[in-house]
Amino acid sequence: MAKSPKLAEDMLAHSDLCRDLSQSSVQALLALARLEDYTSGQRIIEQGQRATSIYLPCSGSLRVERVSAGGQRQVMGFLFPGDFLGFNSSGHFLYGAAALEASAVLCFPTDRFEPLLASDPKLRENLSRISNAVLTRLLDHLFAVGQKRAHARLAFFLFGLWRRGASSQQREIRIPMTRADIGDYLGLTLETTSRAFTRLRDEGIISSTDPHRVAIVDPDALGSLAEVD
């Protein structure tokens, strides 16, 4: 019912979804959005549930993951304000999503979103670009997990976090996720992940006191380890 504070409005307007979009379309989107608050650890999407909404993180951060019957978990990605969440196959989510910290999420019902999509070519274009970007990220991720060794995988993760950080020239990054989260993202155990942090620190590539704050000392070294184009 469009009771979205200014934060949400700004977030939406500057998101990839609304790039080059007409004012009226943005307003229409905003009109059907609902802002939801989540506490740390709370689940936004339950794996397998019907996909009745798409989501746009506004503050905080999310973890997207898949858990197998055997209890193994693969973290598919981490989302930050401006990212998009909601792709699905045959109307169901094949992954779950949870808040890494207190987070606010804009929420659009798909049945009311789709008419907008049908009427606005620009919106379609944006959605398809986002879809391609997600695909690209997945290819990078798959490459890292399939081909790199532990410390290089961590470099890939940290480099990605760093480049996505709004503070582009900032050397410090905030790491809202746990070692277990990072491990499951990289296909490693939490112990190996921790050792990889230690190794990058010993090599002088990063420095950190707090486990949830890291300073990039040598971005070039980190980047070449990460091998991101």
Place this chain on the structure above:
Amino acid sequence: MAKSPKLAEDMLAHSDLCRDLSQSSVQALLALARLEDYTSGQRIIEQGQRATSIYLPCSGSLRVERVSAGGQRQVMGFLFPGDFLGFNSSGHFLYGAAALEASAVLCFPTDRFEPLLASDPKLRENLSRISNAVLTRLLDHLFAVGQKRAHARLAFFLFGLWRRGASSQQREIRIPMTRADIGDYLGLTLETTSRAFTRLRDEGIISSTDPHRVAIVDPDALGSLAEVD
């Protein structure tokens, strides 16, 4: 130019891209298609090249891969007749593609494909469904590479091949790719891949004489190892 033999016409008509499409749209698509033949090992797409076409494999099979500066290779997937090839980011392919065997590929220039896309909502829907399917496959793939051990990764690969084989109740599958291809697909070396084949054979899950032909002896065991939903 529409000089496509019957094979191509049938292939196109039954592809996911043309599901529920009007006759006229299929004809329009066919009109701008060109059928290209590739020999075993020949490259269809060079990694990094401008994306000027999209592709629809008609016969044979393809390998989609990414090679890093360091020479490591991650095979992103294998394509068979009816599959789709052509997603890209900012107009360039972030992967290469090559023929695993003699193959024929239908080829649509993007600049002439996009007007069709703009005019036909059904075609857009199909493309978006395909995009979601690719995404889904990538999630499965990432899960396998990130969380499974060698023989379970191979089970995942074989199970996927089996389910996609046109012959659904057939127990035999043809494996056009080499052990190195499979290894790079699964994040393993070719030796480990070969050992995994031997292990599945010793466990009585598969049987094979020829390395490029495998019979699924115990589909349930294979499926539970693969853990595909």
Place this chain on the structure above:
DNA sequence: CGGGGTATTGAGACAAATCAACCTTGGTGG
């Protein structure tokens, strides 16, 4: 009848998983 590309198998090295101890931090309640 070679000969290159491919597959299998073995032995040893090595990276990551596993098992386990210990430390820190933040929150809770006596």
Place this chain on the structure above:
DNA sequence: CCACCAAGGTTGATTTGTCTCAATACCCCG
């Protein structure tokens, strides 16, 4: 205020799965 506890992080010792290196077998093709 401090004891207590739980959750997360680091580090160490050991095991194990996969990689690496190497030898041999195979087979299609020229």
